[in-house]
Amino acid sequence: MEQPKNDVLKVKRLHVEFQTSHGMVHAVKDVSLEVKRGRIHALVGESGSGKSVTSLTIMNLLAGNGKVISGDVTLNEKSLLKLSEKEKRQLYGDRIGMIFQDPTAALDPLFTVEQLLLEGLRKHRRMSKKQAREAALESLRMMNLRDPEELMKKKPYELSGGMCQRVMIAIAMSMKPDYLIADEPTTALDVTVQKQILEEIYQLSRKENLGVLFITHDLGVVAEIADDVSIMKDGEIVENGTVEEIFYHPQHSYTKKLLDAVL
Numbered sequence: 001m002e003q004p005k006n007d008v009l010k011v012k013r014l015h016v017e018f019q020t021s022h023g024m025v026h027a028v029k030d031v032s033l034e035v036k037r038g039r040i041h042a043l044v045g046e047s048g049s050g051k052s053v054t055s056l057t058i059m060n061l062l063a064g065n066g067k068v069i070s071g072d073v074t075l076n077e078k079s080l081l082k083l084s085e086k087e088k089r090q091l092y093g094d095r096i097g098m099i100f101q102d103p104t105a106a107l108d109p110l111f112t113v114e115q116l117l118l119e120g121l122r123k124h125r126r127m128s129k130k131q132a133r134e135a136a137l138e139s140l141r142m143m144n145l146r147d148p149e150e151l152m153k154k155k156p157y158e159l160s161g162g163m164c165q166r167v168m169i170a171i172a173m174s175m176k177p178d179y180l181i182a183d184e185p186t187t188a189l190d191v192t193v194q195k196q197i198l199e200e201i202y203q204l205s206r207k208e209n210l211g212v213l214f215i216t217h218d219l220g221v222v223a224e225i226a227d228d229v230s231i232m233k234d235g236e237i238v239e240n241g242t243v244e245e246i247f248y249h250p251q252h253s254y255t256k257k258l259l260d261a262v263l
């Protein structure tokens, strides 16, 4: 498919509310941000600030008690919130992928790595089994996973947390998406593995021209990989800018407070 020049994923003045037994919770308030191809946009904020709700809205995965009150999510100016079920199935996984914090929960333990990889590929791509297998192996290699042939036979519980996370990224990347939504993908991993996976995601953004929305509460992670940063607090974006602007010229007192805590 031909790529439009200004390929961009946008969240526009988004408001999301949840109906709860204690009344309405206004979780996302007037959030706007842009994810561009080949760049990593970090969405940063403390627990409960609305990061995951924002990403789930982009993926059309909002919980049943949640509602978009106003605003929009667009891909090249087409609304993603008004898609038919068929359009959603075509778009998600294919052009926009997602990875989560806990890969072991996301990967079905009953299936082998090969089955997990082939499922997505065969669903979205007209490929023979042989072609799909080759594509699966290639995406495992892309994640620097050694001996992919052996790995294909394993089930998720036989893998370490870091390997699992790499397999999940490989599954997402096997579809060659244009955008990847990554919700705290390295939080559960130890520091060395975390660094390696951050490096892989960074390389993917550059080599594959992948636009990444990277959700984290960790400004250290932001410093390592982000190009653009949005700081979120209590459902709102209090400040946004390039990573240099945020680290060297923070404007908002909350951003300064977050920086003081890590420096």
Ligand SMILES: Nc1ncnc2c1ncn2[C@@H]1O[C@H](COP(=O)(O)OP(=O)(O)OP(=O)(O)O)[C@@H](O)[C@H]1O
Residues within 6 Å of the ligand: 018, 019, 020, 025, 027, 045, 046, 047, 048, 049, 050, 051, 052, 053, 054, 063, 065, 066, 217
């Ligand atoms: N299904 C739901 N029903 C009611 N409230 C919800 C629901 N999902 C999220 N919320 C509320 O929305 C707010 C934002 O939650 P969200 O999960 O986006 O935070 P977060 O920034 O991702 O935090 P964390 O870093 O802990 O993952 C919180 O107050 C949360 O309790």
Ligand code: NI
Residues within 6 Å of the ligand: 051, 052, 053, 183
């Ligand atoms: Ni979250």
